[in-house]
Amino acid sequence: MAKSPKISKTNAVRFLDQQNVTYQLFEYEVTDGKIDGVSVAQKIGQPVEKVFKTLVATTGPGKVFVFLVPVAQELNLKAAAKAAGAKKIEMLPVKDLLGLTGYVRGGCSPLGMKKLFPTFIDDSAKELNTMIVSAGKIGMQIHLKPRDLVACTLGTYVALT
Template identity: 65%
Template structure:
């Protein structure tokens, strides 16, 4: 019998849209967040396929979601340019739950309290699938980057630091 997954908002939305996906689960110490590299290892997936969700702000009421490779760093200048702002900064962790409905380490780009402008790093365009948080620590969601872009109205843009 197939194992039943806890349904997060992200998984419910993906299923409602009839998007082909797979859910991976892993355990973490005391239910605490792990970094993306550890998550990739725990689910047995290549690190370059696992992406993290970051929230940035350009001031009161202006929030942006960025989906980037877990091993990469968000380039704030490139991200600001992508969203058409002079300057943006990372959202304080203490504001994350109230704004998105998700906790650090379990923040999915899908199913936030509100649909914010979303940008997926352009490296994902070359992938047939990638993995993002499913909206809970210990759960990851495998899907096509184009499907994620479709469900979140995301744009692809160069937003990570160059190597």
């Protein structure tokens, strides 16, 4: 009997297992270099409205925030700053991402980061039965219920696009 290939567990997957959250993993090919969210949605056969990208922003030293928006949308920085209770917010430099979150650009999950940062999820997720976020590495996505994501990240729904 042949064994199925073992899926490597990321911090995000281990975290969901610890929380007893039901999820499904999607893996996709990355050798073509198309790892943008819209391409990922197509590769895993899911509507772009269900696939969310994880963006990390800062209002200054030590003030880090996580935002989840549909992959085909752009984060409204004014809405993000308002959600964070700040006048201004900017995207975290890519060079700082791994050190702060434990994840790389293109594989950043809102789950299982080195530290639990304030997390804001675009309110469009409230209308979904399930949603998809990065599993913590390029080539892998997690399919789960929005309420489970909110519970695991202590997230808040906000209009972000």
